[in-house]
Amino acid sequence: MEPTYPNGGVNFCWRLQYLFSEPKRHDVVAVRFAGSQVMLLKRVVAREGEQVEFRNGKLYVDGKEIEEPYVRLPCNWNLPSRRVEKDRVYVVGDNRSMPIEGHHFGQTSKIRIIGAPLL
C-alpha cells in the first residue's frame, strides 16, 4: 500500500467499520489473507456487478476512467475487463510500480474484509 502506508508498518484496525455499511470505492480495507493473523491492506476499486479493467496503468470501472490521486508511483498495468462477482469487491494496493504479476490484488469475498485501518 505504499506510499499511503509504509511496508511493515504497524496500524490498528477498526473492526466495526462495516458492521452496518458496505465498503465503498476508494476505501482502504483490511483483508484477512490467511488464518486469523495475516492481513493485507488494500483499496476497494470496484463493487459487485461492476466491470473492472486496467489500460496503460489507468483504472476503468464500467468503461469510465477512475481518478486515483493516491496512486503516485508510475504504473503501466494492463488487465482485460472482468466482472466483480456477487458478494465480492475488487481490491488493489496503491503501489502499482511493480509488475502486475507480483502484486496481490483481485476480487475477494466481503466476508474476508474485517475492517478499516484507524490511522
Add this chain to the structure above:
Amino acid sequence: MKIKYLLVGVLMVIIGIVLVVKVLPSEEKRVKKRFHLLSEWISKSPEENSFIMLQKMKDIGTLFLEPCELKAQNESLSGSYTRQEISAYAGSARSHFFELDFKFYDLHITFPEKVIAKVTLTARLIGKLKTGEQVDEIRELDCLLKKIDRKWFFNQIEVIEVLKK
C-alpha cells in the same frame, strides 16, 4: 478406615485418567504431528547432504494417500498425484532452494467423520533460492486427511484463492 481406602482409590483413578489423557495422544495431536512431519521434511538447511535429501523425499510421500488431490490457482499444479509424483515434485521444488523453512500456523481442526479430519491453516514458506533471491510466501490452505490403520494421511490440499485477479 474404609473412607481412607476409598479416598486413595478415587485419587488413583483420577491420577490414572490424567495420565491416560496426557500420555495417549488425542486425534487432534496425531493430525498435528503429521503437519509437523511434513513441515520438517519439506524444510531444508544449507548443510543438508544428498543422503538426507533422498530420505526426506521418500518420507514426504509416505504422508499422502494415493491419489492425493491438489487444488490451486495455478491450474498446471492442480490434479491428482501418486506418492511417487508428490515425492518427485517436492524434491524438484526443494532443489531450487539453498535454504528453506516451511511452517504451518493457526491450525483449525474439525472431524466431520471419525476417519476424516478437515484442517484450515496458514502455510508460510521462507527461503533463499540458489539464485540468491529471497522468498517469503504465505497462503491459507484447506486440507482433508483420512485415517487408515490409526494413521492420518493427506488426501486433499486446496490453496485458498483469497484474491482472484
